[in-house]
């Protein structure tokens with residue numbers, strides 16, 4: 293079994309990439325992702341990976357090169373943040389719609405303006421309709437583990453979609469944590485050899501990638517693409533199980549914390565889950581029947597599973613680390629509320645926007661959310677749909 | 686395109702930027718391409734192909750592929766001089782072994798004849814129309830071939846289908862080159878330039894004989910003219926063959942022709958000096 297080691301989140305990501313040893317990496321530096329690229333470049337320079345590293349001149353070219361390399365039948369990885377992801381945006385869609393199993397580490401950072409290098413989820417949320425599978429991580433261990441699983445999920449014959457492994461900038465990327473690494477051999481065996489379906493380098497069987505696809509076929513192609521996200525959900529669970537057998541660490545579509553006998557729940561993504569678990573413990577100590585749902589898979593969105601899990605709760609607070617300007621509420625909230633609309637017994641729902649541009653959220657903030665949620669449940673109605681955590685009004 | 690591909694004696698993989706060539710040859714469920722082909726987007730044929738070429742090297746290194754394959758990107762002037770310049774520059778600087786062919790029809794034809802930085806002074810397009818005030822495009826065209834030569838890649842050439850043997854032999858040299866190569870190919874467009882299709886080759890040749898489109902190559906930094914017109918014709922000879930310049934022959938627009946002639950002369954002299 294592997295060893296216990298302390299390292300920063302970005303190093304954990306780079307370490308996973310080293311052990312995966314992809315054929316091609318194309319990436320461009322941006323805070324807070326930079327250490328991933330630098331650390332990986334050092335692995336290349338020291339001959340510790342066989343990877344061909346393309347030092348592109350922009351993120352647009354990074355994603356374009358990933359598309360080319362994946363279409364040519366190789367295992368491909370990249371990493372970016374915020375403005376970098378925004379610059380890739382056009383090609384993100386092309387990667388997903390061409391069904392290319394690219395794996396990306398996305399170190400979540402706020403989008404400009406004004407320019408800010410710290411964490412929020414506006415970058416990945418902005419790309420939520422691009423067709424990528426999105427998995428969110430709570431800590432470095434999950435970053436490391438999820439990147440390794442992502443390769444298998446992306447390349448699964450029933451999926452063949454790109455995967456974005458999202459983790460919070462600075463909070464995870466630059467924090468030193470203890471984590472357990474697998475042996476190189478274990479990772480190599482787990483990811484296995486990449487078996488491309490169609491390759492541009494298959495000269496004997498030439499394929500045309502990216503044709504002009506008009507009103508007579510485009511819609512059918514989109515319809516087929518939609519079908520891939522159902523199996524993707526099962527594959528995430530299946531690969532999670534296989535990974536737990538190897539590592540002893542559990543992974544699925546989400547993680548429930550003290551939800552069994554709860555009537556109130558908090559739902560969120562990413563590193564705030566650690567803070568929220570402590571807040572839940574304290575609220576429980578005060579007698580509040582509250583639990584936490586940490587969502588791991590945001591795309592595909594586990595609607596059915598959440599109806600099963602949260603239908604029947606009295607009240608649920610959804611915490612969003614991003615805004616959707618002009619929308620009813622934050623992106624996670626909108627997703628949860630549309631899923632729960634079909635529940636037989638619908639919980640009352642409230643939305644909190646928190647942590648934009650790296651604003652801290654602490655245990656007391658989440659305790660307050662829990663206490664307010666209890667009052668909402670007692671009142672039997674939501675008074676304020678959207679509220680903001682520690683912002684100066 | 687066919688001339689370029691005919692010149693290849695090794696299997697090729699093609700990347701194509703969005704534009705007339707791509708939309709005319711790949712309407713799903715059909716394809717005109719009998720070699721592997723990828724179209725990704727408008728501005729990234731070079732970066733997409735750099736990924737393909739890198740994948741090829743990765744697989745070769747691991748012994749998973751043994752065949753020799755060459756890589757060719759095709760981009761229009763819009764996809765190359767303008768929106769795709771950064772991706773092309775980056776790919777060339779990184780040194781991927783690929784041939785990038787710009788088929789330069791001097792405007793965005795696919796979207797209906799809008800100006801590009803390859804459009805010559807005085808030409809009318811839908812975004813620089815000839816009007817009461819303005820006589821078509823008011824700027825000179827960018828010299829992309831020189832920009833590519835300034836990248837100091839091993840092979841850069843400018844050619845024209847008006848002299849097909851020049852086109853074919855340059856393609857062969859480019860494909861033999863171990864490293865990035867770039868070819869700028871003038872591609873007269875009957876629809877966008879307003880002339881009858883049967884004059885295409887004549888107009889391509891006239892561009893060369895007026896020295897608007899000199900044929901030359903830069904091999905490992907050495908400039909060489911590959912064709913010298915017996916008699917350098919005035920630019921009018923070329924302008925008058927195309928409807929997009931018709932307004933220059935009216936009113937007091939003659940001075941635009943003079944400006945264009947002066948610019949062509951200046952650039953020609955410079956080229957002669959570099960290649961002497």
Ligand SMILES: Cc1ncc(C[n+]2csc(CCOP(=O)(O)OP(=O)(O)O)c2C)c(N)n1
Nearest residue numbers: 703704705727761762763764792793794795
């Ligand atoms: C990012 C982006 N911007 C704009 C377009 C619209 N567009 C498609 S082709 C084209 C012009 C192509 O011109 P050129 O590269 O010269 O090729 P041509 O059509 O002349 O062969 C434009 C503007 C696009 N597809 N993508």
Ligand SMILES: [Mg+2]
Nearest residue numbers: 761762792794
């Ligand atoms: Mg054009």
